[in-house]
Amino acid sequence: MKVRRACVMGHPVAHSRSPMIHGYWLKTLGIPGAYELKDLTVEAFPVFISNLAGNGYVGGNVTVPHKEAAFRLVASRDEAAEAIGAVNTLWLENGRLMGGNSDTHGFIANLDERARGWDVPGCRALVLGAGGAARSAVYALKQRGAEVHVVNRTVSRAQDLAARFGVMAHGFDAVPRLLRETDVLVNCTSLGLAGKPPLEIDLDPLKRSAVVY
Known part of the structure; x- marks a missing residue:
């Protein structure tokens, strides 16, 4: 065969x-x-x-x-x-x-399984990156009622994504401020993958109850 x-x-x-x-x-x-x-x-x-x-x-x-x-x-x-x-x-x-x-279904199903109750009332999500994976995450989070913020080093890319889905766009310099109000942090960049530079973000401002994905 x-x-x-x-x-x-x-x-x-x-x-x-x-x-x-x-x-x-x-x-x-x-x-x-x-x-x-x-x-x-x-x-x-x-x-x-x-x-x-x-x-x-x-x-x-x-x-x-x-x-x-x-x-x-x-x-x-x-x-x-x-x-x-x-x-x-x-x-x-x-x-x-x-x-x-199938990214949206897989992402949300995994989030529901691994971090039950993540979608608290008034949930704020911070998505790092503005590529295909970020698009799926933003779409899924928005469908579940989260307030979504997108951060990208090339701000115009974040703005294009934000305009498509009706969310908010920022440059990477906004991360420390945004982390203080974030309930779900999602890394959709290639940083941290094998052969790529590490994702260097100080997570100290993040809530202790926040979910990092």
Whole structure:
């Protein structure tokens, strides 16, 4: 039986646990498949997914920093991806490259499971970053009624995201002030990932009851 291959695409991507998770379920369910890592630069990503089948894959997942590029490059998108403006899942359908977004569901489900009661009345959330992952987090948090603030080093990127979702945008210099009123802090940057600089933020102003994600 032919083994179908999928992969997670990002840069960097060595930190991803997706191959371990998907590999476990492929083996447990007896599905003849393989799930791999593909470290693709910003320049290499569009070329790779434009010939996904030719590269030997039936689909895959997209992580930092390619989610917005994937949104632009697919032939069709699901409702969540359209609302968020980012794609984290790719698959081929009748030869066409399709895109979807499962980040919002996964993010909120994990937050509910790991930090029950996080959505306190008047909840304020601070999202670091303004890429595809940040878009998903902002959308999900807003859907749950949180007051959302977005911080990014390039303020114009934060402003674009804020305008799309009706939230507030700030530069990184606002972080110390915002932390004092934050109930949920979400890091959607690549800082702190393998091969990237650390995320250097003083968390002392943060409430003791705050959730850090």
